[in-house]
Amino acid sequence: MRADKRGGDANKQKWMEETVKVFQVEGGWTRENVRIGERPEPLPGPGEVRLKMKAASLNFRDLLVPLKGYGARMKALPLILLSDGVGIVDAIGPEVSAPKLGERVCPLFFQSWSAGPPDEQRLGFSLGSELDGTMAEYMVLPAKGVVPVPDFLSDAEAATLPCAALTAWSAIIKEGCVRPGQKVLVQGTGGVSLFALQFAKLAGAFVIVTSSSDAKLERARELGADATINYKTTPEWGKSARALVGGEGLDHIVEVGGQDTLPQSLRAIRPGGTVSMIGVLSGGMMDVRLGMIVTRHIRLQGITVGSRDDFLAMVRAVECHRLRPEVDRIFAFGELPKAMDFLASGQHFGKLCIEH
Ligand SMILES: NC(=O)c1ccc[n+]([C@@H]2O[C@H](COP(=O)([O-])OP(=O)(O)OC[C@H]3O[C@@H](n4cnc5c(N)ncnc54)[C@H](OP(=O)(O)O)[C@@H]3O)[C@@H](O)[C@H]2O)c1
Known part of the structure; x- marks a missing residue:
């Protein structure tokens, strides 16, 4: 060729x-x-x-x-x-x-x-x-x-950058409008979640990362995570996450697990908080306490990657902060x-x- x-x-x-x-x-x-x-x-x-x-x-x-x-x-x-x-x-x-x-x-x-x-x-x-x-x-x-x-x-x-990074950018920055001092939780240490950790840190948030592996949680800390929870050894991690932020609940949760994790996210999120619905790794069908979403004014925000304009905005931030x-x-x-x-x-x- x-x-x-x-x-x-x-x-x-x-x-x-x-x-x-x-x-x-x-x-x-x-x-x-x-x-x-x-x-x-x-x-x-x-x-x-x-x-x-x-x-x-x-x-x-x-x-x-x-x-x-x-x-x-x-x-x-x-x-x-x-x-x-x-x-x-x-x-x-x-x-x-x-x-x-x-x-x-x-x-x-x-x-x-x-x-x-x-x-x-x-x-x-x-x-x-x-x-x-x-x-x-x-x-x-x-x-x-x-x-x-x-x-x-x-x-x-x-x-x-095209899928994982832009999805995390859309969740944390564009739709989530995460601000300094807010409390964010990201699930797992896959591609989307680690970008979400990095963008949430850029925005000045306190970030909790969950993982099935203590070794990965150690690496997440090196990447900037403020607190970590092993979701295998702590299956009721929603309660632990809430406790880690003083009982008031998280402002924003990046949800990649789906049916097995959303109940914990709903336990951990604060009234008026946002759950970014990104993936359904554990399954996509479930019973959910809809009344709780209504009465606690919770925002479930579906995210699907993003536009060219969003990509350009993200690339400016990546360049400015030398984000790797x-x-x-x-x-x-x-x-x-x-x-x-x-x-x-x-x-x-x-x-x-x-x-x-
Ligand atoms: N909506 C969109 O635009 C969009 C874009 C990209 C991806 N997605 C979706 O987002 C999800 C993640 O994608 P990805 O490419 O980042 O995947 P990935 O790199 O394969 O990451 C998956 C990680 O998620 C964690 N995980 C798996 N099952 C879990 C569970 N039950 N609870 C909590 N964490 C769990 C694991 O982390 P540990 O090993 O640390 O436990 C795993 O390594 C997928 O469902 C994907 O289809 C959606």
């Missing part, structure tokens, strides 16, 4: 026949069908740019996609995996003024959500689901579907199945990345 721009007519036929390497689900929804494949080399059309991909990162969703797809509007197979990544702009189609050749950019998770509140259209086109994802040597995307990233981040660090994403380990392109197994094992602390 060449990295220069378009050649003359003599080269055109050869150019069209060139292929690029991708990691995709092909032939049917099952983990066994996750394979390295080939696609024709993509070329940018009007308003589009091509990225030479440098790194990608995994999210919990990427474990579910190969099993049965994700959502009602999945792209037909084959589907290139993963939503998150970073690449260098190596070719530009007509009518593109930005980004420039050579700029390093992240693709947006939601390709159609530029600004404003979410709607069906804006939430309808995510990478690695309704659209091909980032596990490709080259990607062609609308110029508006990519955002420049700070130079000080490594490729792997930059690749973690917590990358647990980096796998090679061909090791995607190994990286997925490691994610599924739950041993990770923060993000797992792929370098191309």
Whole structure:
């Protein structure tokens, strides 16, 4: 695969026949069908740019996609995996003024959500689901579907921003409006939760982190957590969290557990507090004391990643505070199945990345 721009007519036929390497689900929804494949080399059309991909990162969703797809509007197979990544702009189609050749950019998770509140259209086109994802040597995307990233981040660090970081940003900063002195609890030490810890600390909050592992809680403290609770040895952690903040309850809880954790979150949150509903790791169906949510004026705020404008705001904060994403380990392109197994094992602390 060449990295220069378009050649003359003599080269055109050869150019069209060139292929690029991708990691995709092909032939049917099952983990066994996750394979390295080939696609024709993509070329940018009007308003589009091509990225030479440098790194990608995994999210919990990427474990579910190969099993049965994700959502009602999945792209037909084959589907290139993963939503998150970073690449260098190596070719530009007509009518593109930005980004420039050579700029390093992240693709947006939601390709159609530029600004404003979410709607069906804006939430309808995510990478690695309704659209091909980032596990490709080259990607062609609308110029508006990519955002420049700070130079000080490594490729792997930059690749973690599109989904996990932006989701945490939306929860803590945009929707949560967390302020200095507020009390925040984040569940677990996965990708979203550690970004939520970092953004809540940027906002000046007191942050409690829960985890199944004391060793991970130690690392969370090194990352800035003010207090920690092991949710395995303290299953009634809602009561403990409330006690840790003087009995008044938390201002904000980042909820990634779902049915097994929401009852504890509702116990720990203060009247008028916000529970950011982000994930359902322990299940998505439950009985809940609705009256308590009403009478205690609790806000349950669904969060789904964020817009291009939100991404730009987050990147400014990341740059200003030299915030470094917590990358647990980096796998090679061909090791995607190994990286997925490691994610599924739950041993990770923060993000797992792929370098191309
Ligand atoms: N709404 C959105 O826009 C959005 C965006 C990204 C992710 N999500 C969702 O958010 C969740 C987390 O995603 P992720 O990518 O951050 O996952 P991840 O990196 O795999 O992190 C998962 C971590 O959550 C903790 N955990 C697991 N089960 C738990 C439970 N029952 N109670 C408390 N903590 C538990 C574990 O931490 P310890 O090992 O420390 O115990 C685990 O390592 C997933 O459900 C994902 O689908 C939603």
